[in-house]
Amino acid sequence: MSEHLHLLHILHELQQKHRYISEASICEVAAQLSLPVSQVRAVVAFYAFFYSTPCGHYHILFSNCTSCGYRAGGTDLLRLLSQKLSVNIGQTRKDEQVSIDETSCIGMCDHGPSLLINGVPLVHVDAEKIEQMAALIEADKPLNEWPSAWFHVKDHIYKRGLLLDSSLSAGDGLRAMLTRGREGTLTEIIQSKLRGRGGAGFSTGLKWRLCQQAAGEAHYVVCNADEGEPGTFKDRMLLQQHADALCEGMTICAYVIGAYQGFIYLRGEYRYLLPHLQATLMHRRKLGLLGTAILGQTGLEFDIDIVVGAGAYICGEESALIESLEEKPGIPRSRPPFPVTHGYLGQPTVVNNVETLIAATHIAYKGSAWFTAVGTPASTGSKLLSISGDCAAAGIYEYPFGVTIQQILEECGADNAQAVQVGGPAGTLLDQTAFHRQIAFEDVGTGGSFMIFNQERDILTIIHQFATFFAHESCGFCTPCRVGTILLKQGLDKIMIGQGARNDMAELQRVSELVRRYSHCGLGHTAANSILDGLQHFPQAFEQQLTQYDYTARFELNAALQEARQLTRHDGKEAHLEQGQD
Amino acid sequence: MTHKPKLKLATTSLAGCFGCHMSFLDMDERLIELLEHIEFDRSPFTDIKQLDHCDIGLIEGGVCNAENVHVLRTYRANCRILVAVGACAINGGVPALRNHFSLKECLEEAYVKTPDMINPHIPDDPELPLLLNKVYPVHEVVKIDYFLPGCPPSADTFYRFLSELIEGKEPQIGKVELRYD
Incomplete structure (x- = not known):
């Protein structure tokens, strides 16, 4: 294709x-x-990036992530720009010159408030830049005449470890693979105890083995580069700097499982990386590392296509990703059967994260012992963390598994941390008493997101942002998630505006457990995590917003009588209602 | 054999049609058996106007006006177990069809625009409870312990539910009651 x-x-x-x-x-x-x-x-x-009514010539999507979102700098930049340009948020201006809306995290969390303009990331946005942007838009200046520095996405790597310190030349991993042979290579991957870096931590070697053994007309390798978990941007760097090792990991996997075709599923927000990735593929074809007769071996054949998503967090879930590859809406499949036996086009398919495939290349080259020398017995090797939020140096840090939260906080310059969200909104919210815990699959697991919140932050606001994210990103297929995520958001809305009662906390707990237990896929299973963690570790963040009542109405009772008061011209005590009841 | 004290049951209809109450009466001769274990307090069945402390309160109908809010809150304050009975209490039901229009539009349609009205105007007698802008389900105003779905819930549903409460069991709302068609 x-x-x-x-x-x-x-x-x-x-x-x-x-x-x-x-x-x-x-x-x-x-x-x-x-x-x-x-x-x-x-x-x-x-898909969020397709519209059924016209967007503006300048279509601007502000990230609403806690780290790279439009409120991350203190001022509401979204509102500011919409006022400057006299455009309603979510509506195209009458002259069709501009439209402004918000979108989920765009993976620029080490660049401050950021946005996509006609699909291209524009970083380090502040009030001054908003002013200039508004002028450029009104003057109809094409984007290529805007200051190029605005679009400069830099990789901030502050700590290198096992993977980032190692250098590899294109083909090194493949040559080592041929020397070891198919079974030898797979044995090496299994012995390395490499586990999936996307967050779930499934054994990579076992996944490859299961796929290899599965019967099918064809086998496929898919790289999950749909890095959508808010606060994660390590794959952005890897795709930019280590695309060769990634392609090589896919080729090694293909050789092991017997695949001839692979796909990189790139999130739409990273479309700007597409030319670079295509150039890498072309270059590897020229070098004989992709295509037919790889490294001169007749019969060794494999190639990679890139499919770019269009704004859907759920497509990071592997079965939703496969649906998207198959040109369908990204609605997760029922599992089992798992993709290793019934994946792309119903055929055996390995879906691995970018970081996992790059690690596999290094293991193929350097051997499993090199890898297991680092990390913990159950979580071997290293983990790339995307660190953002309230710290001196936001960026990429590579740590051996087993590192404590405390050490990470010290090294990235977060001396006033109140809480850390590990693994993104779907992950774990930790308070100070948990800072001794370790980053490892057996303790605090993560796909790479590590967001720091200092003492000045309101935890409830953060949890509310996460709940809004899930309510938006729920694919709508199953009721517990589609309705549940909305109920959770509404419950938090009520507490946030100061109308919550003690019962609302109990209700949040009840609905959270329901969403977690009965949802169809991982999105729903994890959507309530931060609320449950928050209720457990930060109850005061909720309690301090509550009214004195045990129970309050879910809508504003007194406001609901306003129209009748006007129509009947009654405004006495009898014409008013208390919001709550003890 | 010691005689268990009877459970006290109160019922009311807010913005409902009394259909749920009629369905309750459809328990027919089983009512006689139930009355061995249950006594009625405030209810349209008894015409008792004052609500005493009760074990169970059954609420039919949604919340459409300020009086409904007061009645509902009185039931909540006095009933150990409060139950939303039927589609209107749970979802607003037929009365909530007015939610598609503003209150002004509804009242003008009924009291001003209707042909042959004598003295057409929106009723404003202070005796009349003020209408809420929309019809709301009861659980948006007070805490509800159980929901009995149906339009109306069948006599069997009432019987099963009350029997379980009498036996001191946690009532189970079965699949039959929750099915769509």
Whole structure:
């Protein structure tokens, strides 16, 4: 399959060209790809970066992440820009010059408040830059005439370890693989005890073994580069700086499991990395490291296509990612069967994180002993952390597994930390009493996000932001998650505006447990984590906002009588209601 | 054999049609058996106006006006177990169809625009309870312990639910009551 023919890519082209995707376009595309119109329509509706009404010539999406979001610098930059440009948030301005909205974390958490403008990241936004942006937009200046420094995404690497300290030349891992042979290479991966770096921590060697053994017409390797967990940006750096090792890891996996085709599923927010990745693939083909007769070995054949997503956090879930690869909305499948036996096109498929595949390349080259020398017995090797929030140096840190939260805080210059969110909103919220704990699958696991909150932060506001994120990103397939995440957000809304009662805390607990237990996939299973952690470790953050009542109405009772008071011209004591009841 | 004290039961209908109460009566001769274990307090069945402390309160209908709020809160304050009975109490039901319009639109349609009205105006007698802008489900105003779905819940549903409470069991709302069709 060639890249430009993928449904998501065709729709992206149309979105770029017309600033929306019309019903007529949907029908044309469906005919062109011989897909049902309903499927194309569902895809357009599902992905956040496709629109059914025109966006502005300048389409601006502010990140709403706690670390790179529009409020991360103190001022509400989203509101500021919308006021400067007289545009309503979420609506295109009448002259179609500009539209402004917010989006989930865009992975620029080490760059302060950031946004996407026509899909391109613009970083370190502040009030002054907003002023200049507004002027440039009104003057209709094309983006390539804007200050180029605004678009400069820098990789801030503050600590290198096992992986980042090692250098590899393109082909080193592959040559070592050929020397060891298929079984020898797999044995090395198994003995390294490498576990998935995306967060779940499944044994990579076992995954490859299961896939290798699964019967199918074809086998596939997929790299999950849909780094969507807020606060995570280590794959952004790896894709930029270690794309060769990534492709090599995919090729090694392909050799082990017997695959001829691989895919890199790149999140839409990282589309700006696409030319670099394509150049890497071209270069490797030229070097004989991809394509037919790899390293001159007849029969050793493998190639990689890149599929770019279009704004859907859920596509980081492997079965949703595969659905997206198959040109469908990213709705998770029922598992089992797992992708290792029934993955892409129903065939055995390995889906691995970027960091996992790069680690595999290094293990293939240096051997398992090199890898197991670092880390803990149950979590071998190192972990790349994306550190952001209230610290002196936000960026990438590579630590051996087993490092304590306290040590990390000291080394990144976070001397006033109140709490740490490890593993993103879906992860674990830790208070100071837990700072002795370790980063490891057997203690505090993480896909790489590490967000620090100092004493000045209001924990409830953060939990509310996370709840808003999940309510937005729920794919809507199952009721416990679709409805539950909204109920959780509404429960927090009520407490945040000072109308909550003690019962609302109990209700948050009850709904959280329900969402966690009954949801269809990992998104729902983890969506309430920060609320449950918050209720347990930061109860005062909730309690200090509560009214004195045991129970308060879920809506503003007295305001609900306002219209009747006006219509009947009664305004005495009888015409008013108390918000709560003891 | 020691005689267990009877459970005290109160019922009321807020913005409802009394259909749930009618369905309650559909328990027919089983009511006689139930009355061995239950005595009625305030309820349209007894016409008792004053609510005493009760074990169980059954609420039919949603919350459409200020008086409903007061009645509901009185039931909550006096009933150990408060139950939302039927579609209107749980979701607002038919009365909540007015939620698609503003209160002004509804009242003008009924009292001003209707042809042949004598002295057309929006009723404003102080005796009339003030209407809320929308019809709300009861659990948005007070804490509810159990929900009995149905329009109305069947006599069997009432019977099963009350029997379990009488036996001191945690009532189970079965799949039959929760099914969609």
